[in-house]
Amino acid sequence: MKKHNFYAGPSILPQVAIDETINxxxxxxxxxxxxxxxxxxSKEFDAVxxxxxxxxxxxxxxxxxxxxxxxxxxxSLQFAMVPFNLLNKKAVxxxxxxxxxxxxxxxxxxxEVVEIKEANYFKLPHNFDYPTDADYIHIxxxxxxxxxxxxxxxDYKIPVVADMSSDIFSRPVDISKYDLxxxxxxxxxxxxxxxxxxxxxxxxxxxTRPIPTMLGYTIHAENNSMYNTPPVIPVFTALQTLRWIKAxxxxxxxxxxxxxxxxxxxxxxxxxxxxxxxxxxxxxSIMNVCFIMNEEYKDFEAEFAKFSSEKGMxxxxxxxxxxxxxxxxxxxxxxxSVDALIQTMQEFEKMH
Ligand SMILES: *Cc1c(COP(=O)(O)O)cnc(C)c1O
Numbered sequence: 001m002k003k004h005n006f007y008a009g010p011s012i013l014p015q016v017a018i019d020e021t022i023n024x025x026x027x028x029x030x031x032x033x034x035x036x037x038x039x040x041x042s043k044e045f046d047a048v049x050x051x052x053x054x055x056x057x058x059x060x061x062x063x064x065x066x067x068x069x070x071x072x073x074x075x076s077l078q079f080a081m082v083p084f085n086l087l088n089k090k091a092v093x094x095x096x097x098x099x100x101x102x103x104x105x106x107x108x109x110x111x112e113v114v115e116i117k118e119a120n121y122f123k124l125p126h127n128f129d130y131p132t133d134a135d136y137i138h139i140x141x142x143x144x145x146x147x148x149x150x151x152x153x154x155d156y157k158i159p160v161v162a163d164m165s166s167d168i169f170s171r172p173v174d175i176s177k178y179d180l181x182x183x184x185x186x187x188x189x190x191x192x193x194x195x196x197x198x199x200x201x202x203x204x205x206x207x208t209r210p211i212p213t214m215l216g217y218t219i220h221a222e223n224n225s226m227y228n229t230p231p232v233i234p235v236f237t238a239l240q241t242l243r244w245i246k247a248x249x250x251x252x253x254x255x256x257x258x259x260x261x262x263x264x265x266x267x268x269x270x271x272x273x274x275x276x277x278x279x280x281x282x283x284x285s286i287m288n289v290c291f292i293m294n295e296e297y298k299d300f301e302a303e304f305a306k307f308s309s310e311k312g313m314x315x316x317x318x319x320x321x322x323x324x325x326x327x328x329x330x331x332x333x334x335x336x337s338v339d340a341l342i343q344t345m346q347e348f349e350k351m352h
Contacts, residue, residue: 007315292324
């Protein structure tokens with residue numbers, strides 16, 4: 001039976017990216033040795049890094065004056081690196097979920113934090129006031145756990161830092177509206193182990209604290225992300241994914257696919273008498289679709305979990321902090337998988 005991969009992260013990747021990685025693990029770029037054991041200083045790996053950075057810039061239309069780097073440590077290390085490098089006195093954090101609040105927790109180690117928050121995480125704050133003398137505002141564009149997303153680039157009066165772990169490359173982004181963007185690559189790009197950062201070159205140097213070499217940003221850009229040993233295998237896979245994105249219409253092509261998948265799935269959740277969406281209207285994520293059982297059917301949750309897994313649906317259990325269900329429908333997920341999930345929901349409805 002075909003398996004449909006709805007895991008939230010690590011998550012589905014284009015099959016070609018997996019296949020090319022398997023091939024390279026056997027024989028990398030005709031070197032006769034495995035990608036797992038090749039030097040990151042070899043000219044063959046240099047070419048991988050160069051092309052990955054170049055494609056990042058090309059696909060996201062990154063303007064002059066920005067750098068792209070690959071790091072270790074996950075998005076969670078960025079939660080600390082961002083305030084360490086940018087927070088002098090005060091920063092604004094838009095607290096839209098578990099990840100945003102973890103980012104905010106780290107910032108509090110380095111300065112005052114002004115928190116912007118709704119009554120709960122199922123709605124996003126919009127059009128709020130914030131102090132314009134803050135060093136930066138931090139937003140999480142897609143909230144992987146709660147299924148909310150800022151799908152448009154917003155103009156802020158102060159520098160903007162964005163965690164785009166789970167929606168990078170899902171839509172065109174106006175990079176010029178951001179000063180620093182970061183994310184773990186394991187949602188939409190690569191296996192876990194690599195983190196990306198895109199930053200405006202002139203934003204650093206304004207804090208007075210000493211920065212350990214590995215915790216700075218520009219040092220990594222100056223060394224083409226090879227100041228130390230980079231995560232060679234995930235960077236290679238990221239490159240294959242980037243090539244696949246390019247071959248499939250770029251980020252505009254991804255947005256079209258993603259909008260189609262998301263609108264089909266939300267339409268079924270809204271129609272089906274057994275389920276309901278936890279997020280309404282413009283805040284709905286096109287990457288992580290969260291839903292729960294309707295009140296009258298709430299005792300059927302475990303049964304649907306079992307039924308759907310028997311139908312080949314993998315990873316649709318909601319995050320342990322929210323419950324219910326979550327279908328992550330990242331770039332690489334085919335519309336056929338969304339159709340299969342919809343069919344499963346309809347069969348379940350007929351059974352009851
Ligand atoms: C998964 C995720 C993280 C955490 O990423 P790690 O690489 O595991 O540290 C942070 N932010 C968002 C939005 C995420 O989806």
